[in-house]
Amino acid sequence: MLRDESGAVQLVHPRSFNEDGTPAEDALADTISGLAQGTFLTATGELKHDERVKLGGVEIKLDGLEIAAEAIPETPIAEDSSVDKRMDWRFLDLRVPRNSLIFRIQTTLEHAWRTYWVENDFIEVHTPKLMASASESNAELFEVEYFDTKAYLAQSPQFFKQMAQAAGFGKIFEIAPSFRADPSFTSRHATEFTMVDNEISWIDSHEDVMELHEKLMVVGFQAVKDKHGEEIEKLFGIELTVPTTPFPRIPLAEAKQIVSDRGYTVPRADADMDPEGERQIAAYVKETYDHDFVFLTDYASSIRPFYHMRHADDAGLTNSYDLVYNGVEISTGAQREHRVDVLEAQIRDKGMDPAELDFYLDFFRYGVPPHGGFGMGLGRVLMLMLGLPNLREATYLFRGPTRLTP
Amino acid sequence: MLRDESGAVQLVHPRSFNEDGTPAEDALADTISGLAQGTFLTATGELKHDERVKLGGVEIKLDGLEIAAEAIPETPIAEDSSVDKRMDWRFLDLRVPRNSLIFRIQTTLEHAWRTYWVENDFIEVHTPKLMASASESNAELFEVEYFDTKAYLAQSPQFFKQMAQAAGFGKIFEIAPSFRADPSFTSRHATEFTMVDNEISWIDSHEDVMELHEKLMVVGFQAVKDKHGEEIEKLFGIELTVPTTPFPRIPLAEAKQIVSDRGYTVPRADADMDPEGERQIAAYVKETYDHDFVFLTDYASSIRPFYHMRHADDAGLTNSYDLVYNGVEISTGAQREHRVDVLEAQIRDKGMDPAELDFYLDFFRYGVPPHGGFGMGLGRVLMLMLGLPNLREATYLFRGPTRLTP
Structure with a gap:
């Protein structure tokens, strides 16, 4: 053969x-x-x-x-080797057709997205990964020795995506690495991962962001199904479904009620969902709407970052959403607060010091149109699309708290 | 307006x-x-x-x-502000149509390349930027605090591009950030920059890599000219030339002789070219062949990394090239050494310890087909295409030894 x-x-x-x-x-x-x-x-x-x-x-x-x-006849891994062992010998592991198919699918998916963006006049940006300060919080930041000072690895391109709106770029995209010094060892986390980012101006609310988001999922899944549908069925035993639009939308508070009615009480002190709650609401959506995706919307301000816009009539809620796919959160999106005075108040409200975010606040002092966007983990999409047991399988070379090689 | x-x-x-x-x-x-x-x-x-x-x-x-x-009426920068001052207020600077055009051109250029790759069955990879060790040398590495150990920021995806060849991926591409702790302040350097990377299997020599490379330059420049040619002429006063193929190829030793005959002696003790030498050879190529590009080929092994394949009949020379555009080097390409015994010998020959590169040598122990590729600085291409005075102008948010903001 x-x-x-x-x-x-x-x-x-x-x-x-x-x-x-x-x-x-x-x-x-x-x-x-x-x-x-x-x-x-x-x-x-x-x-x-x-x-x-x-x-x-x-x-x-x-x-x-x-x-x-020539090859060495004895290989150190077999089909039943542990995932960690396979990651040690990733270049051999990726020779398995099922595993390399994941990256051909990734290629098709990304190209379908980029083609959509380019045909719709989005500008591609490459935002810096070296920052002088944190983008969202000081937690889970990697610190870099930077000549006589310190730098930090970007956890997200959030501030720089928004800067493009201040610059009048209108609509932008980026697919690039993000870094989180997260010591957890779950199947869904990595210290370095590829983020898919969008930001658009002139929106009325997060609804416009969700519309863009679902369009992208459709064009991406359609392209993957067209090109790899048969192979996916053969090698993964999955018949890929191109989702229909609109995706179901459920306000988070309502989703928690639904989950509670199903007999699961989310064990959290705050207003947030938990992974089991996400699975439960996804099961409900599948049963009720036969859909693999659901937007959970209108998260409480208390569990969202300072830059999410709050409802005009209820400051306790934000113009934001999470996208859940096959029971796992793959993305967070929101309308951003673009009014500098409101933004400053929200920074203070979070117990943060506006002075530390002065360079970011400058963007807004010279005027920024209403805007919003989302960030989505590429590996999570692939993992859930193909029913992979963990993010390692969907990552070319996984990085975790105890893995830096090969 | x-x-x-x-x-x-x-x-x-x-x-x-x-x-x-x-x-x-x-x-x-x-x-x-x-x-x-x-x-x-x-x-x-x-x-x-x-x-x-x-x-x-x-x-x-x-x-x-x-x-x-609403905007603040007084802006801190004007057309004649220094580049450093303009970078302080980059979001205002990018409102100038001439400056935002650079990033629309970038978008078109990258999309043309990716479309070529995808249509020719290349696989897109996202290689990790966090590494346990250096990729090419220990110099100019950024060190990261990584839980209880240290990590380093990738200076290039070199090893991981080659790993894809060991994995049988055949042809791959990546556009991603690279990091160099380079303290220099020239117009052509940055500490973080976007690299365009390719690697292909089953080549006969670096000639196959150069053929791919010139094809990409043609499809990229053609797409930019088609979409932005008029604007470029209006805002930059440049009539963009789509290069003809093949690009001129001149072995480095011959290029140095040509430059010397023109009256410029490269002031280097080693076999390498210098920036003024590159300008001189580019002027010669323009005069002689009316071409903006030139491949300088067959660099001496002494000035190339250990993984460049050496000539079968002269170990003093490598199957490698630099691509010079409008007088400035924008890329290095080469056939890689894929025979593990020869690779080990070349590592030793460079005074390095093969044990430190054991994870990389593993790739080759299980067989790798002949392969090669190139890495190219995206910002340099844009800078030279548009006649920009420095890399800062071609970078969304520049990072240098003393610049980490905004």
């Missing part, structure tokens, strides 16, 4: 025999016998159509082999 | 007068008089075609204005 990134084909070379029935001398057969799995080579031969061949109905009758790189 | 990211239009509102010639009461006129430059607003009115209007032959006769965000 010869594989490359585009597929696989069967190579055949029948043994020839002498008249007395003993095997004939055959250098090519000897070469084949000596090959270890994973050898990189170039094969030449004749393409034969044969309907009995399972793999695409073709095989190649070999004329010759040219070995480009 | 009303501007947004798509262009500009003239708004008109003629003053009306009373019968006695005094100005009539006019709330809209009063609002207009009170507007500061940079105010974000929504205008409604009637579109009038008038050939005398310079700006597109149209203007809008105003019915009303809705102010979304």
Whole structure:
């Protein structure tokens, strides 16, 4: 079997025999016998159509082999190796067609998004990952030795996405790494991960952000289904569903009531949901609307960052949402507060010092139109789309509290 | 004048007068008089075609204005402010149409490249920026506090691009940040910058990498010229040239001789070129071939990293190149050494310890096909394409030894 990134084909070379029935001398057969799995080579031969061949109905009758790189016959991992062991040998793990397919799907998904953005006049920005201060909170920040001072790794491009609105860029996108010094070891967390970010001006509320968001999910999933639907069904046993729009929207308080009515009380002192609550509300949405996605909306101000806009008629609620997919939160979006006086008040309200955020407040002093956006974890989308057990599988090279290699 | 990211239009509102010639009461006129430059607003009115209007032959006769965000009338920067001052107020600086155009061009350029890659079955990877050790050298590394240990920011995705070849990904690309703790203050350096990376398997030599590279430059420049050619001419006074292929190729030793014959002796003890030498060879290429690009090839092993493949018949030279555009180096490419025994010898030859690179050598122990690739600085391409005086202008938010804000 010869594989490359585009597929696989069967190579055949029948043994020839002498008249007395003993095997004939055959250098090519000897070469084949000596090959270890994973050898990189170039094969030449004749393409034969044969309907009995399972793999695409073709095989190649070999004329010759040219070995480009020999492999070590013994590999340190097998199909049943632990995920940690497989991550140690990720370059071998990624040779498994099921695993490399994840990254071909990633490629298709991102390209569909970017094509949508570009065709709709979004500007691509590359925001800096080195910052002088925290973007959202001082917790979980990685500190960098920066010449005679300290820098911090960006946890999100939040401030710099908003800066683009102050600059009049209108609509922007970025897919880039984010960093969180999060010591947790769940299946859903990483210290470095790829974020998909959008920010748009001239919105009326977070509803406009959700509309953009669901359009993107549709174009992305449609592109993946068109290009990889069959492979996904074969290798993951999943028939990919392109979601219909609009996605169900449920205010968070209502969602908590629904979950409570189902017999699950979210064990949190604050107004937030928890992972089991997200699973419960997703189950409810699946049963009620047959939908894999749900927007939970109007989170309480108390559990949202200072820059989320609050309801005009109820400062206790924000123009914000989380997007839950197959029972797991994949994204947070919101309309941002663009009025500098209100923003300052909200910073104070969170017990923070506006002086520390002066460079950010400057953006708003010279005028910013109403705007909003979302950030979405790319690996989480892939993980949930393909039913992977953890984020490691959906990440080219996972980084966690105890993993920095390979 | 009303501007947004798509262009500009003239708004008109003629003053009306009373019968006695005094100005009539006019709330809209009063609002207009009170507007500061940079105010974000929504205008409604009637579109009038008038050939005398310079700006597109149209203007809008105003019915009303809705102010979304007021601006401070006094701005801290002007057209003649220093670049450093402008970077302090980058969000205002980027409101200038000439400056925001740079990022619309960036968007078009990147999308043309990605479309080429996707249509040619490249896989997009997101390589980690947090590493346990250096990728190429221990110099100019940023150190990160990583729980109980140290991590380093990736200077390039080199090792991880090559890992994809070991994984059988075949052809990959990535556009992502790179980090260098370079204390220099030249017009061409930054501590964080966006790198365009490619790596492909099954090449015969660096010639295959150069062919890919020149194809990408052509599709990128063509897309930019098609979409922004007129604007570039108007705002930068540059008629963009889509390069012809093949680009001129000159072995480095020959290039140094040509430069020397022109009367410039490269003041370096090693075999390398210097910036003035690059300008000189570019001038020669422009005069001789009327071309803006030149591949300088076959660099000496002594000035190339250990992983560049050396000539089969002369270990003193490598299968490598630099791409020079308008007199400045924008990229380094090479065929990589994929034979693990040769790779180990080359590591030792550089005075390095193979044990420290064991995780990288592992990639090759299980077989890797012949491969190569290049890394290219996105900001440098934009800077040279548009004749910008420095990299700061081509970077959304510049990072240098003394700049971490905004």
